[in-house]
Amino acid sequence: MTTCYAQLRLKGLSDFSNFSFTALFISQDTGRKFETNKLKIHSTGISVEAQFPLKKNENAKNCSVRFNVFLPTGRLLEPKPFMGITYTKENGSRVKHTEHEVKLVAHTTSSSQNHNVNQVQIAHTVPAPDGLIMVAYYNYAINESGRKYGVDPQAIGSIVFQEKFFSVAAVGKNVLAYVVFDRFGVKETRSYGLGEMQLGLAADLLDYPKNDKDRLRKAFDLITNNPQIATDLVAKNISLKQKKIGRKLSPREATILHNAGEKFLDSYLSPNSNKAEFDSNKFVYNRSRNWQGSIKEALKGIIYSKPDNCKTCEASPRTLSKYWKPGEGYTGI
Structure with missing residues (x-):
């Protein structure tokens, strides 16, 4: 039985102690979903592995994952989950980290005591509609x-x-x-x-x-x-x-x-x-x-x-592996 894995590598802060995450896996073959419990992120920003055991009719290549990251306070880092990379441990495969930048943008306040994780805006990504x-x-x-x-x-x-x-x-x-x-x-x-x-x-x-x-x-x-x-x-x-x-x-x-x-x-x-x-x-x-x-x-x-x-949103340009060409039908991707 094949297992679909995912692992986070957070960047942008010197210490990620007490951060945690959940991983939502989806098999595109069957539509089956599985969300993990909260899992640990080490102080270095590298998480433990999340895993999703696949069934016989589910292909590891068609396994996707989205992450939710939680601050030490328990609050979500971002309002929506972000896409990640999956991998297997079969022959020829290797660990693939989903790298994600964390940026905390502080509000201007009149008192320095308000400069803590509960008074910041979080730079975040927005999944493509x-x-x-x-x-x-x-x-x-x-x-x-x-x-x-x-x-x-x-x-x-x-x-x-x-x-x-x-x-x-x-x-x-x-x-x-x-x-x-x-x-x-x-x-x-x-x-x-x-x-x-x-x-x-x-x-x-x-x-x-x-x-x-x-x-x-x-x-x-x-x-x-x-x-x-x-x-x-x-x-x-x-x-x-x-x-x-x-x-x-x-x-x-x-x-x-x-x-x-x-x-x-x-x-x-x-x-x-x-x-x-x-x-x-x-x-x-x-x-x-x-x-x-x-x-x-x-x-x-x-x-x-x-x-x-969205002033705190960040995005990385990407392209698709395939585009519609003249003469092709409607694929409804």
Whole structure:
């Protein structure tokens, strides 16, 4: 039986005594999860090994891990777990430390006695949202659609980011639609594809006549199988609005148009509108508002997960092992 291992190596402080951690392992083959109890981190920053015994149908190469680190006070070092590296002890394998930088940024206080671990801001990393990875993976299709229709790729990327923010759920819905299609059918207001576009709008943009009884099915098949067509339709919809108002839409304006519709965008564009009314986090179009810097990098194929307004966030640029290429289908990574 193979075991999946993980080990931390913290940096940035001279002494990590009384720090601890937990490791959450996931087998990508079966979806099985296992979280350890709190484990010891030595004063040097090197932790004990965390381990996850795998079953026969689970491949060690498909084992992932996320870490939570705890301060001596018991408080979490960072609000969200960060990704780690796993390894095995089979022939030819070696120990692989997950190195993580710890930075404590002190507040300015009036009394020196307040300078302790409970009065600091923690420099931390933010796991990349699924939508950011989707933008990077499909960056060619997004940039090509922007070029073709004269639309800012940042606007298209922002739409893909917000609509695929929870990629697993969004992709699962598309798969489910295939399974139940003949039983329940699809409706004009249901949204699918890389841009999660409503089928009625997609069929209109594809110039399928209203009297074509199969227009929704044909639109469905196209946008759930061809990522380039899916991003082209997103761009085309933006382009049509740009022609009406005589200028390019900003990424924010484009996300409002796509998610809330043209009338809602017109309300936003009105000089008499109260812009604060559009800022609620309950609106899907606001998911991408604070990630513009990261989306810009993702359009180059680079994952740089750092919200724009997070002063204590740190991120290391990385690339994917594979990217979508023209002619490939929709993988739903």
